[in-house]
Amino acid sequence: MTRKFGLIGGGIMGEALLSRLLERGIYQPSEVIVSEPQPSRQAFLQQQYDVTVTIDNSLVFQQAQEVIFLAVKPQVFSAIAQELADIVLAEHSPLVISILAGVPLHHLEAAFPGLPVIRAMPNTPATVGAGMTAICLGAYTNAKHQQKAAEIFSAVGEVVEVSESLMDAVTGLSGSGPAYVSILVEALADGGVAAGLPRGIANQLALQTVLGTAQLLHESKMHPAELKDRVTSPGGTTIAGISQLEKAGFRSALIEAVKAATARSQELGK
């Protein structure tokens, strides 16, 4: 049996990618094989997407002709590398795409000798097609592999190519960023509740403010500082709020968060 696309690890990110690839018709369910150890996830993925699901990673490795997509936690990577070490692919050399935080190309290439490897860092908004993915290319890749990775990640949002030395910083910013922004939305809503708004309305106001601001910055290409200045009337409400943000070290907290997440990504790769 041969397939085109093999997914190792059908968790949050694996499913996000899989669902969009199927929805976009980039792969048909019959062309996909997924390996996943959790019985409840196996049943869900099979029912929801009508794809073949197995517990056997080696089956995915042997069957997937075009792409093997690695979406397990970085901590289980060495176990999987050992599991697949003795399997020789005589007739095909699939592109291996890894989204594992921190795991460098040289570890991936050592685990899959001679195979083309692309390291990628997507983020959870990929689930709704608004993801941000950075990719970097391994030594055995060519233009066709680059196009395939661009096609896959374009199905879930925007794609940029960076040098591998920047991948940990990408992880600290756009990979982990959706968590920081979620905390921002939650805290804004809490502020609204503290100021007397009902919870439901506070949540709606907070979310739409973040969404609308991001959309305005995106569409107008305005610098964030310019938009901030436009909102901020002399002696008005906004400057009173900004003054508190500065006092609390809001900018510095975000800068340090990205730096700490970058450092953790570096550690995971050791």
Ligand SMILES: NC(=O)C1=CN([C@@H]2O[C@H](COP(=O)(O)OP(=O)(O)OC[C@H]3O[C@@H](n4cnc5c(N)ncnc54)[C@H](O)[C@@H]3O)[C@@H](O)[C@H]2O)C=CC1
């Ligand atoms: N969650 C996020 O926002 C992002 C995660 N990543 C990376 O994606 C990878 C997956 O993360 P999530 O999807 O969040 O994790 P997850 O825990 O939701 O998914 C991992 C899946 O792998 C399965 N698994 C565990 N051991 C396995 C094995 N030996 N063989 C095959 N499958 C196995 C688990 O049962 C689980 O379903 C991680 O390496 C993470 O660094 C990258 C970008 C963003």
Ligand SMILES: O=C(O)[C@@H]1CCC=N1
């Ligand atoms: O927290 C993590 O390690 C993963 C990588 C980027 C987002 N989530």
